[in-house]
Amino acid sequence: MSLSRWAGKAALITGASSGIGLATARRLGQAGMKLALAARRAEPLDSLKNELTAAGTETIVVPTDLRRDESILAMFDAVREAWGGVDVLINNAGLGRNDTIAEGKTEDWREVLEVNVLALTVCIREALVDMAGKADAQIINISSVAAHRIPPGRNATFYGASKHAVRGITNGLRDELVQQGSPVKIGMISPGLVETGFHAAFYRDEQKGQEAYTxxxxxxxxxxADAVVYMLSTPPHVQINDIILRPLAQPH
Ligand SMILES: NC(=O)c1ccc[n+]([C@@H]2O[C@H](COP(=O)([O-])OP(=O)(O)OC[C@H]3O[C@@H](n4cnc5c(N)ncnc54)[C@H](OP(=O)(O)O)[C@@H]3O)[C@@H](O)[C@H]2O)c1
Incomplete structure (x- = not known):
């Protein structure tokens, strides 16, 4: 798997302050990409930037609240100012809440929709502006197995619905790009259970979050991150639509 053609190109990673986004930043940094790291929390982004800079990666930190349109636009402005725009967008930030449709809160659903679906779509629109005219550019949405089947027994119906929307947007955009004859690639990655900060946020409880991984x-x-590398490593004429990966023991 070679990422040599992406060396020196710019990747924007949302949700780079922890978990999958952070691991992806390390992998793309090793490949010689320039990295824009976005999330709300500046402190973990700064510490990741220090680590990456020490390893020779050109990095900028863009503290961003994806629930705010103006914050997303400022994030893209920062990347345009630094490097003239993005070549690769990793739409990774996301969250779920432990609830049922009968008892969930409107405010929680609004947050899930705004981050997982709305911000992801605005980021795609802005990235497409930067990618216009480029011979090589790629968007990767970090989705979920929940994009394919609402997880049974997990109180994650609304989260799963938001990831179904990500799948719809990914596939619909692919059609739009093909119709336009665009070289921009669009794919998604659909993981099962990954050990990150996700479940502490899902349960709003650190201990319960840890128990999800036992x-x-x-x-x-x-x-x-390795699946991201694989998707990016394919030659320009090869488009991977989706990579579904689960832990060996996860049934669905
Ligand atoms: N972990 C799993 O089991 C699993 C499985 C399938 C799919 N996924 C997907 O993987 C992606 C990454 O999640 P993860 O597992 O790495 O969880 P995580 O460790 O909780 O990371 C989530 C990231 O999203 C960012 N984020 C959340 N709300 C934001 C907002 N309003 N503005 C900006 N950034 C925001 C967080 O940064 P700040 O808090 O600093 O803002 C954090 O960096 C998500 O899309 C998730 O749905 C996870």
Whole structure:
């Protein structure tokens, strides 16, 4: 798997402050890409930037609240100012909430929709502006197995619905790009259980979040980062639509 043609190109990674986004930043940094790291929390982004810079990666930190349109636009402005725009967008930031449709809160659903679906779509629109005229550019959405089947018994119906929307947007955009004769590639990655900060946020409880990873050996963030690398490593004429990967012991 070679990422040599992406060396020196710019990748924007949302949700780079932890988990899958952070692991992906390390992998793309090793490949010689320039990296824009976005999330709300500046402190973990700064510490990742220090690590990457020490390893020779050109990095900028863009503290961003994806629930705010103006914050997303400022994030793209920062990348345009630094490097003239993005070549690769890793739409990774996301969250779920432990609830049922009968008892969930409107405010929680709004947050899930705004981050997982709306911000992801605005980021795609802005990235397409930067990618216009480029011979080589790629968008990767970090989706979920929940994009394919609402997880049974997990109180994650609304989260799963948001990831179904990500799948719809990914596939619909692919059609739009093909119709336009665009060289921009669009794909998604659909992980099962990955050991990250996701479940602490899902349960709003650190301990319960940790317990989610005791049933079987979960995927590690780097497993998803490696799938990103594989997707990016394919030659320009090859388009991977989706990579579904689960822990060995995860049934669905
Ligand atoms: N972990 C799993 O089992 C699993 C499985 C399938 C799919 N996924 C997907 O993988 C992606 C990454 O999640 P993860 O597992 O790495 O979880 P994580 O460790 O909780 O990371 C989530 C990231 O999203 C960012 N984020 C959340 N709300 C944001 C907002 N309003 N503005 C900007 N950034 C925001 C967080 O940064 P800040 O808090 O600093 O803003 C954090 O960097 C998500 O899309 C998730 O749905 C995860």
């Amino acid at each position: 049933r079987f050996k979960a995927l590690e963030p780097v497993d998803i």
